[in-house]
Amino acid sequence: MFNRLREDIASIIERDPAARNAWEVLTCYPGLHAIVMHRWAHWCWMRGLKWAGRFISHLARGATGIEIHPGATVGRRVFIDHGFGVVIGETAEVGDDCTIYQGVTLGGTSLSKGAKRHPTLGRGAIIGAGAKVLGGFTVGEGAKVGSNAVVVREVPAGATAVGNPAHIVQKDAGRQREEATARVFSAYGITPGSGEDPLATALHRLIDHAALQERQILGLMAALQNAGVRCDTVPKTDGIDPEQLNKLVE
Known part of the structure; x- marks a missing residue:
């Protein structure tokens, strides 16, 4: 003992x-x-x-x-x-x-x-x-x-x-x-x-990925327009603000 x-x-x-x-x-x-x-x-x-x-x-x-x-x-x-x-x-x-x-x-x-x-x-x-x-x-x-x-x-x-x-x-x-x-x-x-919330980390990554995809799509549309392809039928959007969304997730 x-x-x-x-x-x-x-x-x-x-x-x-x-x-x-x-x-x-x-x-x-x-x-x-x-x-x-x-x-x-x-x-x-x-x-x-x-x-x-x-x-x-x-x-x-x-x-x-x-x-x-x-x-x-x-x-x-x-x-x-x-x-x-x-x-x-x-x-x-x-x-x-x-x-x-x-x-x-x-x-x-x-x-x-x-x-x-x-x-x-x-x-x-x-x-x-x-x-x-x-x-x-x-x-x-x-x-x-x-x-x-x-x-x-x-x-x-x-x-x-x-x-x-x-x-x-x-x-x-x-x-x-x-x-x-x-x-x-x-x-x-x-x-x-280990202090980060795993769900918040995943959402931050999704937001950043969505913002990257948006920039890529805008680049593709600009390239198409320069090549003479009309993109008038594509609806315009306000886009996303990754900084604002990331603040909401924090």
């Missing part, structure tokens, strides 16, 4: 620049307290002491503001940063080295008892503040979920998901698993280039 505790403290100091020393982490980090109390609750739950497990979980929620069902499986070196308002459901599985920020919900969408209702987080996954991951699917190894995203389907390993509903905006298939888990850390699930 003490080896696990030392391991947890060391991982928090490594990942949180605000952590100054082990004593501060041990005494002042509710995420660590919630994880330790969950281990007690889970131990009771797995041995048929259901009420005892739920009661310890209830005490942990009151003390830390973090609710982890005693039936949930939590791996090693999991860091719940700040943590207030985090909810982790009964059939959730949190892999080693995961990072979870405040306001995260790992929730279920099914009422079937005994079924896998809550998500599985692969090793090294990062779930940003306020994100909701809902359903019995997998968030892959090294994946990142941006703040306030609502994820209702699987996120591939190494990908980044943002938005409501969440969209995949980055996938680095060539990254080694060890780099994606133990070495890569992105605060709040943010990585360079």
Whole structure:
């Protein structure tokens, strides 16, 4: 137990620049307290002491503001940063080295008892503040979920998901698993280039493409007129203003 505790403290100091020393982490980090109390609750739950497990979980929620069902499986070196308002459901599985920020919900969408209702987080996954991951699917190894995203389907390993509903905006298939888990850390699930809304990016590209096509059509009509081909029957339009449309999309 003490080896696990030392391991947890060391991982928090490594990942949180605000952590100054082990004593501060041990005494002042509710995420660590919630994880330790969950281990007690889970131990009771797995041995048929259901009420005892739920009661310890209830005490942990009151003390830390973090609710982890005693039936949930939590791996090693999991860091719940700040943590207030985090909810982790009964059939959730949190892999080693995961990072979870405040306001995260790992929730279920099914009422079937005994079924896998809550998500599985692969090793090294990062779930940003306020994100909701809902359903019995997998968030892959090294994946990142941006703040306030609502994820209702699987996120591939190494990908980044943002938005409501969440969209995949980055996938680095060539990254080694060890780099994606133990070495890569992105605060709040943010990585360079992942802050853009994928739908807005697609609309910007469509607008630019439409403007380019309009210029090409005007050039073709001018060439036809220079060659003596009359284009009087072609209806005139006001054209599009790409700058104005791009501002509307922003």
